[in-house]
Amino acid sequence: MASVLVDSAAFAVLDMQALDEAGFDAGLASAGDELAVVFFWGRDCFNCEIAEKAMLSKPDAIRSLGLKWFHSNVYAHRELSRRFMLHGVPTWFFFHWGKRLGRVTGWHGLAQFETAVKAAREKIGAAQKKL
Structure with a gap:
């Protein structure tokens, strides 16, 4: 069976910044007031490849969501998969x-x-109303 590799084209098309354990929190901080999303994926992940192809098929719709995109290969950065208790990929987490x-x-x-x-x-709006 051929190895399935995640198509890194989505990373470029959506201007996704790579994150690892050491730079994770600083990377999120760089999003400022933008809604940040982290795409957690893994090499040889068939479902990750399907997700990326779907996102690449509608890049304008994905961009119109106004998100600051990040990505992390949780197989290469296992501490992040433990930190976020990931049991499967692809997974996207939203942060503000x-x-x-x-x-x-x-x-x-x-x-x-x-x-x-x-x-x-x-949730952002509700939190801001409480201030």
């Missing part, structure tokens, strides 16, 4: 000023991803 707002596990289509982005933004 370093605070975790939600997650998506598996690619279930753009509509489901958009719903998760909306929920994360609602």
